[in-house]
Amino acid sequence: MIVFEHVGKRYGGRSEALADINFRVGRGEMLFLTGHSGAGKSSLLRLIMRLEKPSRGRVLVAGHDLDRFHLSQIPYYRRQIGVVFQDHQLLFDRSVFANVALPLEIQGVEPRESARRVRAALDKVGLLYRETALPIELSSGERQRIGIARAVVNKPSLLLADEPTGNLDPQLSTDIMRLFEDFNRIGTTVMVASHDLALITRLRHRVLRLREGRLVGDEEAT
Amino acid sequence: MTRRTTSPESQRPARRGARASQVGLESRTRAWLRHHRAMWLDSAQRLAKRPLSSLLTMLAIAIALVLPSGLWLALDSARLLDAELDESATVTVYLDTRLDERAAMDVAARLRDQAPVAGARLVTAAEGLAEFQQGVGLEDALASLEDNPLPAAVVVTPADTDPDSVRVLASNLEAVDGVDEARVDLAWLERLRRLAELGQRLALALAGLFGLGVLLVVGNTIRLAVESRRQEIEVVTLIGATHAFVRRPFLYSGAWYGLGGGVLAIVLLVLGGHWLSAPVTALAESYGAHFTLPRLGLKGSVLLCFCSTLLGWLGAWLAVGRHLADIKPR
Numbered sequence: 001m002i003v004f005e006h007v008g009k010r011y012g013g014r015s016e017a018l019a020d021i022n023f024r025v026g027r028g029e030m031l032f033l034t035g036h037s038g039a040g041k042s043s044l045l046r047l048i049m050r051l052e053k054p055s056r057g058r059v060l061v062a063g064h065d066l067d068r069f070h071l072s073q074i075p076y077y078r079r080q081i082g083v084v085f086q087d088h089q090l091l092f093d094r095s096v097f098a099n100v101a102l103p104l105e106i107q108g109v110e111p112r113e114s115a116r117r118v119r120a121a122l123d124k125v126g127l128l129y130r131e132t133a134l135p136i137e138l139s140s141g142e143r144q145r146i147g148i149a150r151a152v153v154n155k156p157s158l159l160l161a162d163e164p165t166g167n168l169d170p171q172l173s174t175d176i177m178r179l180f181e182d183f184n185r186i187g188t189t190v191m192v193a194s195h196d197l198a199l200i201t202r203l204r205h206r207v208l209r210l211r212e213g214r215l216v217g218d219e220e221a222t
Numbered sequence: 223m224t225r226r227t228t229s230p231e232s233q234r235p236a237r238r239g240a241r242a243s244q245v246g247l248e249s250r251t252r253a254w255l256r257h258h259r260a261m262w263l264d265s266a267q268r269l270a271k272r273p274l275s276s277l278l279t280m281l282a283i284a285i286a287l288v289l290p291s292g293l294w295l296a297l298d299s300a301r302l303l304d305a306e307l308d309e310s311a312t313v314t315v316y317l318d319t320r321l322d323e324r325a326a327m328d329v330a331a332r333l334r335d336q337a338p339v340a341g342a343r344l345v346t347a348a349e350g351l352a353e354f355q356q357g358v359g360l361e362d363a364l365a366s367l368e369d370n371p372l373p374a375a376v377v378v379t380p381a382d383t384d385p386d387s388v389r390v391l392a393s394n395l396e397a398v399d400g401v402d403e404a405r406v407d408l409a410w411l412e413r414l415r416r417l418a419e420l421g422q423r424l425a426l427a428l429a430g431l432f433g434l435g436v437l438l439v440v441g442n443t444i445r446l447a448v449e450s451r452r453q454e455i456e457v458v459t460l461i462g463a464t465h466a467f468v469r470r471p472f473l474y475s476g477a478w479y480g481l482g483g484g485v486l487a488i489v490l491l492v493l494g495g496h497w498l499s500a501p502v503t504a505l506a507e508s509y510g511a512h513f514t515l516p517r518l519g520l521k522g523s524v525l526l527c528f529c530s531t532l533l534g535w536l537g538a539w540l541a542v543g544r545h546l547a548d549i550k551p552r
């Protein structure tokens with residue numbers, strides 16, 4: 001599903017944020033991406049989303065070389081990926097419901113069908129009762145869960161999550177991971193960037209370990 | 223979608239990407255129309271939410287539109303006047319004073335038969351004298367004359383009122399037997415034509431200039447709107463919105479501004495017309511002419527609104543295109 005071949009990423013003239021990254025992720029796999037702060041986890045995910053282009057090497061997703069995409073194809077490519085952003089990326093002038101409905105609105109899903117899916121997604125993150133609230137009225141953890149609901153509402157074939165449990169208590173973190181595992185069970189490829197080592201070791205999925213932009217470990221699921 | 227719980231590697235992905243392209247053309251068209259309707263309403267609501275600043279923008283557009291369209295209207299009425307003047311473009315043919323009334327009638331008949339002549343009216347020497355006396359008020363002085371000093375004249379209306387062909391006609395008429403002189407006074411008519419042409423060019427230049435002004439006004443307003451919705455644009459782009467999707471609400475805003483400006487311009491033109499109509503009519507009457515200020519009419523109003531809406535849309539398109547490039551996380 002995801003292939004990195006000698007991928008390097010350099011921002012401006014600075015030292016490399018990522019250097020010579022090589023790995024493959026199969027369809028339907030679930031894995032963690034870990035490393036200290038600044039190791040390049042978000043950068044790696046941004047490459048997969050085609051928010052950045054690699055300075056070196058190739059990134060392939062579902063058989064497509066991301067470098068070859070025409071600018072007009074990128075939106076359609078992104079629609080197939082559900083992303084939980086490290087900084088939520090919610091719209092603060094819209095209700096929780098409208099925020100979660102956004103990917104469906106962009107794809108032109110019929111409103112009644114859209115409402116049904118939005119409520120299902122909100123229900124999964126346990127926030128159905130807040131659907132009319134504005135994001136500003138929510139706690140940080142609740143906002144994160146809205147971001148998760150928005151990422152899964154479209155039932156994407158690839159789910160990327162950047163620190164999805166950063167602001168959640170252990171119980172909620174476990175619940176969210178369960179949710180991701182549920183999605184994985186029905187075929188979604190899931191990649192989670194996190195430095196919650198306790199959680200990662202407990203869940204026993206494959207782990208990619210980054211240090212200062214280099215891939216220093218690739219531990220198979222146990 | 224298929225629910226399977228085999229080992230990850232062998233699992234088939236739930237292919238939602240493919241689903242998007244499988245969606246029928248019909249439902250995609252419906253979704254497209256739905257978004258257009260939503261953005262049409264949404265952009266109108268956004269404008270209505272800030273009525274004063276929206277109104278000011280529309281007023282700026284209206285003022286830019288009023289000048290060229292007002293001038294255009296004035297020229298249109300000048301053209302009407304011009305047509306009236308064409309009818310008065312005549313050649314006065316003075317006949318030989320030695321001809322008697324009978325011979326004069328013969329000559330008039332011959333003149334009438336000339337090719338580019340639309341009509342010819344004989345003014346006999348006696349009639350000419352009577353007219354002259356009335357007009358000049360020299361009855362007593364002229365009455366004391368024994369002989370009528372005036373020649374008979376034929377007032378010829380040319381078929382073609384173009385100045386050059388009128389001049390040619392005049393020289394042809396002079397060659398006719400019994401004609402003393404053919405006189406044309408075209409200078410003032412030509413001057414008027416030149417003025418109208420100048421006005422027309424001026425109106426075109428103004429329309430171009432002020433059209434550009436409308437583009438700038440809308441462009442600047444839309445630039446601010448894009449800036450204020452920057453975060454929203456970034457977010458929807460992150461989750462797969464196309465350029466067209468992002469651009470749409472702004473294009474509708476631009477079109478609304480243009481339409482509002484057009485309507486306000488019509489209101490201003492109507493008010494201006496009322497304000498000017500009394501003095502203009504009075505002025506015309508003092509020259510013995512009947513003239514009322516022209517109205518824009520339904521056709522003109524629709525045309526004006528259409529043009530201003532198009533300009534607004536275009537201004538928005540230019541502005542959004544320029545500023546989206548800066549925002550794109552790509």
Ligand SMILES: Nc1ncnc2c1ncn2[C@@H]1O[C@H](COP(=O)(O)OP(=O)(O)OP(=O)(O)O)[C@@H](O)[C@H]1O
Pocket residue numbers: 011012017035036037038039040041042043044086
């Ligand atoms: N847009 C950018 N421009 C310049 N440098 C950047 C940019 N994004 C990231 N970097 C640099 O790249 C390196 C990796 O950043 P990245 O955000 O990928 O780290 P991370 O592993 O996600 O960290 P964290 O756990 O704190 O989120 C950092 O040194 C950072 O300064």
Ligand SMILES: [Mg+2]
Pocket residue numbers: 041042043086162
């Ligand atoms: Mg990060």
